[in-house]
Amino acid sequence: MNLEQLRLARSLYYQFFGDLFVFSFSDQKLISLHSCLEAMKENLLDESLEDSFKILLQNSQKDLQLFFKEYEELFLSLKGAIPVTFSYLEEGFENSKALLCVREILSKSILRRNETKFKESEDNIGFCFLLMSEFLKQKEDNLAKELFQKLIHQNIDEFITLILEHKKAYLYKEIAKILVTFIEFERSCFDLGKVLKTTSKKVQNDLSRSEILRRETNKKRRMSAKS
DSSP: OOHHHHHHHHHHHHHHHHHHSOTTOOHHHHTTHHHHHHHHHHTOSOGGGHHHHHHHHHHHHHOTHHHHHHHIIIIIOSSSOOOOBHHHHHHSSSSSHHHHHHHHHHHTSSOOOOTTTOOSOTTBHHHHHHHHHHHHHTTOHHHHHHHIIIIIHHHHHHHHHHHHHOTTOSHHHHHHHHHHHHHHHHHHHTTOOOOOOOOOOSOSSSOOHHHHHHHHHHHHHHHHHHO
8 A cells, every 4th residue: 555645545534524524614614525525535445435425426516504503513512513623532621631631742743733723722623633634644654653653543423423423413424434444444554453442431321511511612712603
């Protein structure tokens, strides 16, 4: 496998997932969604994903607000919302070891979070995908592997499962199906096998107070942005 030839394609996939899994995504970011999907469809990682791309292409051309609405249903609602940080996936509460891990990796690069444009913490799943995209573009392969191995590899399967099992997931279910295949491809790029996660969270069935506040704050921000 020639990873150098695949560098830009992998970066594009990470950019695609990053833009769709951050609270701070906007109409401007999603304008390129359709062309991005077309480019990805031209070189399918797996032929079984053709229907997923077809559904996403049809809806991205029809109405981008469908993505906004479903994002709110899945990730911002106070009841049954899917956590979007690696801290919460790992330990059941925000600002845990995962956040420190990303900050430590960032300290080794020239990249920093733009707090004006990006309101979430560095361990946000979308932010980490965008970071992977930039690491690949800048040929920071060691940092890309460190971030993938320490956080994405260990926790992303649970995140994907939560989306696939969510009763209100439609477009994001198709996105998750593509993500499943891409993550397995990335594991092969980094010589990693399937992870067997046994972490016991401190919060399981009930939301932590910090998570409730985060979702309330983000929902208000989204409403303000719309108005």
